[in-house]
Amino acid sequence: MAEDVKSLNFIEHIIEEDLRSGYAKDDLRFRFPPEPNGYLHIGHASSICLNFGLGLRYNAPVNLRFDDTNPTKEEKEYVDAIKEDVAWLGYTWDQECYASDYFQQLYDWAEELIKKEKAYVDSQSSEEIANQKGTPTEAGKESPYRNRSVEENLKLFEGMKNGEFEEGAHVLRAKIDMASPNMLMRDPVMYRILHKAHHRTNTDWCIYPMYDWTHGESDYIEQVSHSLCTLEFLPHRELYNWFLDQLVDSDKLRPKQREFARRNLSHTVVSKRKLLQLVESGAVEGWDDPRMPTISGLRRRGYTPESIRNFADTIGIAKRENVVDVSLLEFHLREHLNKIAPRVMAVLNPLKVVITNYHEGKEEWLDAENNPEDESAGTRKIPFSRELYIEQEDFREEANRKFFRLKLGGEVRLKNGYIIKAESCSKDSSGNITEVQCSYDPKSKSGSGTEESLRKVKGTLHWVSVPHAITAEVRLYDRLFTDATPDGHKEKDFMEFVNPESLTKITGYLEPSLQNAKVGDRFQFQRLGYFNVDKDSSDEKLVFNRTVTLRDTWAKLEQK
RNA sequence: UGGCCUAUGGUGUAAUUGGUAACACAGCUGAUUUUGGUUCAGUCGUUCAAGGUUCGAGUCCUUGUAGGCCAACCA
Numbered sequence: 001m002a003e004d005v006k007s008l009n010f011i012e013h014i015i016e017e018d019l020r021s022g023y024a025k026d027d028l029r030f031r032f033p034p035e036p037n038g039y040l041h042i043g044h045a046s047s048i049c050l051n052f053g054l055g056l057r058y059n060a061p062v063n064l065r066f067d068d069t070n071p072t073k074e075e076k077e078y079v080d081a082i083k084e085d086v087a088w089l090g091y092t093w094d095q096e097c098y099a100s101d102y103f104q105q106l107y108d109w110a111e112e113l114i115k116k117e118k119a120y121v122d123s124q125s126s127e128e129i130a131n132q133k134g135t136p137t138e139a140g141k142e143s144p145y146r147n148r149s150v151e152e153n154l155k156l157f158e159g160m161k162n163g164e165f166e167e168g169a170h171v172l173r174a175k176i177d178m179a180s181p182n183m184l185m186r187d188p189v190m191y192r193i194l195h196k197a198h199h200r201t202n203t204d205w206c207i208y209p210m211y212d213w214t215h216g217e218s219d220y221i222e223q224v225s226h227s228l229c230t231l232e233f234l235p236h237r238e239l240y241n242w243f244l245d246q247l248v249d250s251d252k253l254r255p256k257q258r259e260f261a262r263r264n265l266s267h268t269v270v271s272k273r274k275l276l277q278l279v280e281s282g283a284v285e286g287w288d289d290p291r292m293p294t295i296s297g298l299r300r301r302g303y304t305p306e307s308i309r310n311f312a313d314t315i316g317i318a319k320r321e322n323v324v325d326v327s328l329l330e331f332h333l334r335e336h337l338n339k340i341a342p343r344v345m346a347v348l349n350p351l352k353v354v355i356t357n358y359h360e361g362k363e364e365w366l367d368a369e370n371n372p373e374d375e376s377a378g379t380r381k382i383p384f385s386r387e388l389y390i391e392q393e394d395f396r397e398e399a400n401r402k403f404f405r406l407k408l409g410g411e412v413r414l415k416n417g418y419i420i421k422a423e424s425c426s427k428d429s430s431g432n433i434t435e436v437q438c439s440y441d442p443k444s445k446s447g448s449g450t451e452e453s454l455r456k457v458k459g460t461l462h463w464v465s466v467p468h469a470i471t472a473e474v475r476l477y478d479r480l481f482t483d484a485t486p487d488g489h490k491e492k493d494f495m496e497f498v499n500p501e502s503l504t505k506i507t508g509y510l511e512p513s514l515q516n517a518k519v520g521d522r523f524q525f526q527r528l529g530y531f532n533v534d535k536d537s538s539d540e541k542l543v544f545n546r547t548v549t550l551r552d553t554w555a556k557l558e559q560k
Numbered sequence: 561u562g563g564c565c566u567a568u569g570g571u572g573u574a575a576u577u578g579g580u581a582a583c584a585c586a587g588c589u590g591a592u593u594u595u596g597g598u599u600c601a602g603u604c605g606u607u608c609a610a611g612g613u614u615c616g617a618g619u620c621c622u623u624g625u626a627g628g629c630c631a632a633c634c635a
């Protein structure tokens with residue numbers, strides 16, 4: 001513990017300070033409060049990791065609370081997806097809560113506020129109320145209904161609850177201060193009438209509480225100690241506290257709200273609205289499209305929960321605006337996949353190689369290491385024969401010394417196999433290379449221990465045996481946006497930056513051991529990248545997603 | 561032109577609360593390597609500006625500047 005050198009973020013400093021000033025460690029409790037109106041994305045992951053990370057750090061419970069106060073947008077489908085995503089990230093919540101479970105308590109408290117003349121029923125239209133609100137630089141005007149009697153307010157409020165009025169006929173407002181410099185304090189709406197069925201309470205209620213009236217009170221009911229939200233809620237804190245002031249019991253814990261900056265990721269967007277737009281416009285195929293920065297998209301793409309948690313941990317949390325480079329996410333992804341992904345060979349852009357001095361019809365099963373980073377992963381057998389596929393870009397008729405791959409007259413090692421030498425090549429009528437004829441050194445077999453096998457050859461290529469290869473659809477993903485900050489341009493819509501080449505589907509040739517790969521299985525296709533089996537796979541057809549390429553210093557050299 | 565928040569390498573985050581500005585990524589060199597992967601070694605580069613307090617300021621004060629948030633019966 002004393003060796004824990006990890007520095008604290010500002011939230012942890014606040015908690016440590018609270019602890020020092022007498023806060024009992026057992027009183028610590030956190031919550032992750034999603035609204036079930038969409039899918040979770042990488043930005044939420046940061047918040048999830050923050051709250052659940054705090055729970056782990058202080059051994060404190062963390063509730064999963066659905067902020068379900070708006071039946072017009074919320075659905076059970078989203079509740080289920082959110083639970084799946086949080087669990088997949090590896091976290092266990094203490095209680096599964098719903099703001100809708102507190103509707104009765106909230107209603108009772110609202111009546112108390114009316115009795116204390118801290119709330120009133122306003123019967124104006126939303127336009128009228130908006131017009132009276134004033135602006136940030138000028139005070140608002142008081143509603144003509146502001147001073148209704150307690151009795152009348154009580155009666156009207158009950159009528160609202162009982163469904164006696166049309167939507168929009170009345171609202172319940174807190175009576176605070178129409179001249180406050182904080183617009184949120186200008187008699188905010190607490191309840192509106194909505195004749196809509198709710199995903200949990202069905203038609204029990206036809207009035208629904210607003211966010212501000214619900215959130216802090218839910219925290220209080222659950223005795224959440226630190227209620228963490230994003231920066232745009234900072235002005236809400238005054239109102240959060242005002243509501244608590246009206247009803248907090250001094251022998252109960254009083255929650256405190258603190259705000260942090262939402263995390264933005266380069267080359268993507270993290271906003272439910274924009275994500276929805278991508279789905280509805282057909283730019284992607286759904287919420288879990290592997291190009292989406294949703295948790296479900298990242299999962300399908302092949303990301304591991306560990307990599308996302310490490311990423312969240314590294315970027316930390318603060319109060320300033322930020323755009324985290326996606327390469328940091330990819331670093332953590334590769335770091336983890338490098339440790340766990342079995343290596344296999346697959347050729348994506350095949351070029352046939354014929355080993356002219358290898359017997360026709362002969363085949364050998366060679367030993368191949370499954371993961372050089374993990375000895376316990378063991379070895380497997382891969383077939384070798386006279387006809388092989390290598391990558392087109394691994395052969396050139398001529399090339400300089402920097403090109404470590406196959407060229408005419410040059411030698412190269414076939415991974416786990418033999419050293420071969422390119423003797424000649426064939427071309428089609430338009431000059432494209434169609435086949436390379438090579439000779440092999442029979443004594444150079446990998447692992448045989450012979451002098452020849454130990455020879456240093458600069459290049460090593462991956463390959464598959466033509467007669468043994470199986471095929472699969474391989475989906476190559478590139479960044480969804482061509483710009484680092486697609487939604488950071490005032491005069492251009494983010495949709496203009498959608499990368500038209502973010503998905504390429506090709507046929508790949510794979511070593512036969514992949515025949516039995518299961519949906520979700522992750523592999524490193526050697527020298528190419530990490531791939532996983534997509535859920536679109538069937539018994540007849542394998543589909544692989546490219547999760548991320550390997551780091552490629554050769555590609556960088558070539559660009560120069 | 562009201563109120564509030566923020567400002568540290570290219571990016572993100574730290575700095576024992578006033579005491580040598582550091583960590584990770586990215587970049588660049590080189591070594592190792594049967595993956596141009598991994599690993600290892602090295603390297604580049606930072607406190608928004610101007611004043612002030614102080615022996616000493618990223619940290620405190622003043623004034624600027626820049627960016628963000630706030631006028632939904634959304635959350």
